Amino acid sequence: MNIQNVVVFGAGTMGHGIAEISALANYDVTIVDVDEDVIKKALQKIEWSLKKLESKGKIGDYKDVLSKINTTTDVNAAKDADYVIEAIVEKFEIKSELFRKLDKIAKPECIFATNTSTLPISELAKATNREDRFIGLHFFNPPTLMPLVEIIKGVKTSDETLEVTKSFAKSIGKDFVVVKKDVPGFLVNRINLRVFIEATRLVEDGFDIEEVDATAKYRLGMPMGIFEVIDFSGIDVVYYASKVMKARGFNFVESKLIEEKFKAKEFGMKVGKGFYDYPKAGYFRVKVRRDKAYRISPVKLMAPAINEAAWLIRNDVASKEDIEKAMKLGMNYSIGLLEMADNFGIDRVVNALNEKAKEKGFDEYKPDELLLKMVEENKLGKKSGEGFFKWKFKKQCFGYISYEKRDKTAWIVMEREEKLNALDREMWDGLHKALNKAEKDEDVSYRYHW
Numbered sequence: 001m002n003i004q005n006v007v008v009f010g011a012g013t014m015g016h017g018i019a020e021i022s023a024l025a026n027y028d029v030t031i032v033d034v035d036e037d038v039i040k041k042a043l044q045k046i047e048w049s050l051k052k053l054e055s056k057g058k059i060g061d062y063k064d065v066l067s068k069i070n071t072t073t074d075v076n077a078a079k080d081a082d083y084v085i086e087a088i089v090e091k092f093e094i095k096s097e098l099f100r101k102l103d104k105i106a107k108p109e110c111i112f113a114t115n116t117s118t119l120p121i122s123e124l125a126k127a128t129n130r131e132d133r134f135i136g137l138h139f140f141n142p143p144t145l146m147p148l149v150e151i152i153k154g155v156k157t158s159d160e161t162l163e164v165t166k167s168f169a170k171s172i173g174k175d176f177v178v179v180k181k182d183v184p185g186f187l188v189n190r191i192n193l194r195v196f197i198e199a200t201r202l203v204e205d206g207f208d209i210e211e212v213d214a215t216a217k218y219r220l221g222m223p224m225g226i227f228e229v230i231d232f233s234g235i236d237v238v239y240y241a242s243k244v245m246k247a248r249g250f251n252f253v254e255s256k257l258i259e260e261k262f263k264a265k266e267f268g269m270k271v272g273k274g275f276y277d278y279p280k281a282g283y284f285r286v287k288v289r290r291d292k293a294y295r296i297s298p299v300k301l302m303a304p305a306i307n308e309a310a311w312l313i314r315n316d317v318a319s320k321e322d323i324e325k326a327m328k329l330g331m332n333y334s335i336g337l338l339e340m341a342d343n344f345g346i347d348r349v350v351n352a353l354n355e356k357a358k359e360k361g362f363d364e365y366k367p368d369e370l371l372l373k374m375v376e377e378n379k380l381g382k383k384s385g386e387g388f389f390k391w392k393f394k395k396q397c398f399g400y401i402s403y404e405k406r407d408k409t410a411w412i413v414m415e416r417e418e419k420l421n422a423l424d425r426e427m428w429d430g431l432h433k434a435l436n437k438a439e440k441d442e443d444v445s446y447r448y449h450w
Contacts, residue, residue, distance in 0.1 A: 012087065075105065087115040114137070196230055200255040338389065341387065349371060
């Protein structure tokens with residue numbers, strides 16, 4: 001199927017961003033919105049963005065791209081569309097009504113894509129007579145900068161629709177992950193909510209917000225702290241998304257902390273107050289102190305998210321490779337979530353989940369069957385040579401000193417607890433040999449000395 005005419009419904013942040021990148025890819029684009037003022041502001045923002053690209057030499061005359069974009073308030077603009085992307089308000093009834101109208105207007109071969117981040121693709125598709133040509137195409141904010149999209153199959157989405165959408169995503173310069181089953185939260189938001197909820201529970205248990213964020217930034221290598229991300233996304237957005245996901249069957253106990261912030265209308269950066277205070281509404285980065293990073297276990301913070309990833313793999317919702325790509329490109333993780341798990345050790349992840357299940361009594365902490373099977377088969381991660389992925393592994397002992405090569409990381413461990421690892425001549429000799437070994441292993445890029 002050849003796509004040339006793209007019609008985007010919704011001129012808000014997501015809609016005008018999607019329209020801009022589609023025009024940059026040389027598609028003929030029409031933006032449709034019920035509000036003329038919103039359309040006017042959208043065009044101003046697109047023009048500003050294109051002028052910036054022109055000034056940096058990334059495009060030629062910005063007017064050539066702008067000329068590819070038309071705007072209207074008339075829903076009948078969909079009659080010539082090859083591909084429709086819906087990016088309107090996140091309410092099921094309103095989206096369904098729009099698709100019901102569009103189904104009567106658009107060509108039979110036209111594909112409908114929804115940018116929803118939480119609503120069920122298969123249920124929205126039922127508003128049309130083209131369930132096989134209906135798909136989820138979830139962009140991340142802002143669409144002009146974020147390199148990833150989630151492509152979500154509905155129950156009846158055809159393979160042809162999936163392939164056309166993959167090609168379209170590539171054509172507008174996006175990498176993609178495929179969510180093979182229409183589950184609540186899809187992939188990224190499903191994992192994110194586990195991280196968000198666990199972060200709030202750690203605070204409820206007595207840790208402070210900065211400790212959580214320092215752990216995320218300085219020990220896990222995340223670009224922003226967990227509470228920074230929630231403030232940036234909007235506490236109201238997280239609150240509503242969690243409500244929708246729970247209503248669809250996502251198993252979790254809701255966060256008291258998020259609910260308190262929501263009821264107080266402390267929605268985050270956009271209002272000047274959330275988990276942090278901001279000088280005024282808008283985008284600001286908070287200062288998170290590095291010395292606050294050492295009281296919280298990174299394993300305990302991330303174990304629920306890893307457990308969720310295992311569920312996604314076991315239920316054939318997403319591949320291991322797509323989960324890694326989603327968290328690195330969609331959330332800017334420095335390494336993938338599953339590699340993180342392999343670094344921790346799958347047994348440690350399971351132990352952290354069991355401890356939390358015993359402490360809280362919540363079903364959501366029950367270790368997934370896949371994790372339990374991995375522990376049983378000694379697929380513990382880098383320390384055993386295989387976890388979610390296979391890794392180079394070797395071990396050598398120098399008396400009471402063990403040297404482990406876990407992929408590109410050297411671990412030197414003192415193993416004489418009965419003598420409290422006292423550093424006598426024998427221990428010093430073993431350490432010297434192990435350190436020399438680490439220096440000679442040319443592909444070792446990280447070295448941990450315990």
